[in-house]
Amino acid sequence: MPESSPPDVAARTASLVQGILAQKGIDRTPEADTILSEVGLTSLDLVNLMLAIEAEFDITIPASHLSPQSFRTLNTITEMVRAVRGTATLAA
Numbered sequence: 001m002p003e004s005s006p007p008d009v010a011a012r013t014a015s016l017v018q019g020i021l022a023q024k025g026i027d028r029t030p031e032a033d034t035i036l037s038e039v040g041l042t043s044l045d046l047v048n049l050m051l052a053i054e055a056e057f058d059i060t061i062p063a064s065h066l067s068p069q070s071f072r073t074l075n076t077i078t079e080m081v082r083a084v085r086g087t088a089t090l091a092a
Helices: 006-023 043-057 074-091
Strands: none
Touching: 006 043, 006 074, 043 074
16 A cells, blocks of 8 residues: 555644644644644643544554654654554554
């Protein structure tokens, strides 16, 4: 299975974040390097985002990637998803 292009992962991730922000009544589109906690995502929102990312990309995020740094910005999430997808095939 070919790896999705980075814009695809980034766009899908941005859509998930915007959905969570919209549920909170926040009408903002974060930039790729915007710190998500600064636009209104709480730690509970980040847990929900993690679960949404696992479902969206059909992955299980390993404990080694479950850190605040992995979910700091859209860029860090995109890089984490790409890393997990790269190793997920080897672990399966």
